[in-house]
Amino acid sequence: MIRIANGQGFWGDWLEAPVRLIDQGPIDYLALDYLAEITMSILQKQKQADPNLGYARDFPPLVGRIAKRLRERNVKVIANAGGVNPTACAQAVLKAAPGLKVAVVLGDDVFGRIDEFRAKHYDLCDNILSANAYIGAFPLAEALTTGADVVIAGRSTDTALALAPMIHRYGWSATDWNKLAAGTIAGHIIECGAQCTGGNCQVDWQNIPNMADIGYPIVEAEPDGTFTVTKHAAAGGRVHSDVVKEQLLYELGDPKNYITPDCVADFTTIHLDDVGPDRVRVSGIRGAPRPPTLKLSISYFAGWKATGTLVYSWPQALEKARAADDIVRRRLTTLGLKFDEIYTEFLGVNACHGPVAHAPADPAEVQLRIGVRGMDKAAVDRFTRELVPLVLNGPPGATGFGDGRPPVREIVAYWSALIPREEIETRIEVFE
Amino acid sequence: MKAKLARIAHTRSGDKGDTANVGVIAYRQEDYPILLREVTASRVKEFFGELVEGEVTRYELPNLGALNFLLDQALGGGGTVSLRVDAQGKTLGAALLGLEIELE
Secondary structure (H helix, E strand, O other), X not given: OEEEEEOOOOOOOXXXXXXXXXXXXXXXXXXXXXXXXXXXXXXXXXXXXXXXXXXXXXXXXXXXXXXXXXHHHOOXXXXXXXXXXXXXXXXXXXXXXXXXOEEEEEOOEOHHHHHHHHHOOOOOOOOEEEEEEOEOHHHHHHHHOOOOOEEEOOOEOOOHHHHHHHHHHHOOOOOOHHHHHHHHHHHHHHOOHHHHOOOOOOOOHHHOOOHHHEOOOXXXXXXXXXXXXXXXXXXXXXXXXXXXHHHHHOOOOOOOOEEOOOOEEEHHHOEEEEEEOOEEEEEOOEEEOOOOEEEEEEEEEEEEEEEEEEEEEOOOHHHHHHXXXXXXXXXXXXXXXXXXXXEEEEEOOOOOOHHXXXXXXXXXEEXXXXXXXXXXXXXXXXXXXXXXXXXXXXXXXXXXXXXOOOOOEEEXXXXXXXXXXXXXXXXXXXXX | OEEEHHHOEEXXXXXXXXXXXXXXXXXXXXXXXXXHHHOOHHHHHHXXXXXXXXXXXXXXXXXXXXXXXXXXXXXOOOOOOOOOOOOOOOOHHHHHOOOEEEOO
16 A cells, blocks of 8 residues: 655645645655646746746745655655746755755647647647646656656646556556546545645534644555545544545536546546545546547636725615726726726625625625726726725725735636647656 | 525535536435436526526536536636636535525
């Protein structure tokens, strides 16, 4: 049995989680998932500004913090922290943790091949800012064979981080579809960190133990593809089939066809058993052959946006906020500004659930939130100056303007496309 | 007997671009047939009204006592494009707990 933990569900997740996973009990592999769909574009921009950047900057200091214990306990780290510059990430890791051996998986970044791909009529969008192929678990497993303490990938799939050690340790073949599907589903369960140990869980949430010290998930994987989801006993949180089911359903599409570069997993074959306190055994998983294509994760420029807020107090809080919204819209029209969309929400009334919301009849306060987006940056910038004046020249009782006018933000949107698998060749480089 | 969905099920929701997904899970496996009968794609579409501009598709996971709904064009463009406070549909699952269902 090997223990694979996930200590980071996205870039920005709890900094203490990976440290506690190592301190509070035994693990063999520490997976860290840093990349959301649009993270790559942010990193691409950082790299354009400075060729030594373009990776998850939280990662090297974390490795520095835990390096001694990694070696003491023979824990291997697998992270997609490399972003669009895995080599620079490896060098930063070695600077923060001298003496470690770092393996890097390269070959996912195809930003430089966009013209070639356009000539081949792949389904691409305009204004591309970054382009990466999703890499599966086999290149990561190959990187583990180098004996590296830390494996760094760019745009690997989230699930590959957990599947790779199983392939590495158990020698699963590239056509062992059921086992690969099992490892993929193990990866799906733990890829969002504490979302499978009691975080963001509706079931009896008030009584989830010690959420302040919530334990991040650990998969105890067996050679036959079965596994148990658990957490360190000393940590807070709860691992139960109800909790695991919520995470299994998270961001799920067609449950019979969960497609990865490694296999197609069938979520309707999953069998869950509560086998002990904070222990859920998972078995029965079936898989199907991987597709002949790989998915590209592409980010592209899609205009500008800004969102600002004001707070209106009782009495007639909602009426005042509605009147203020109307005034802003009239002023934008008078200025002749054009937007692709102007969107208004009333926080405390309908922002989360829209027409379904149970709106209070006479709220004590309402936050007006107006957003605009469009291709004209000057128009969006002009909008940002239209909210604060309402404190003096609009309906009474407005406050909450302390941060001044809202920032204008570039919209970087996400696009995906399929390419033949043969287009991508990965390779491993070792640094020490 | 009528009740809110919250009585027999819990939910989790998330996003894939401008499509939201809402997972609905029966607390007790024996209530799964009630979910199957009461929580149809058309009822979910009707429940969310103008919040969901596209189609609603339902998938069944009898092994988990769960249903998975995909709500197309439900996030105002989705991800970074959306101007909504809940651009990723994190709270849509909670909203669906208010759906009125027939328990008998």
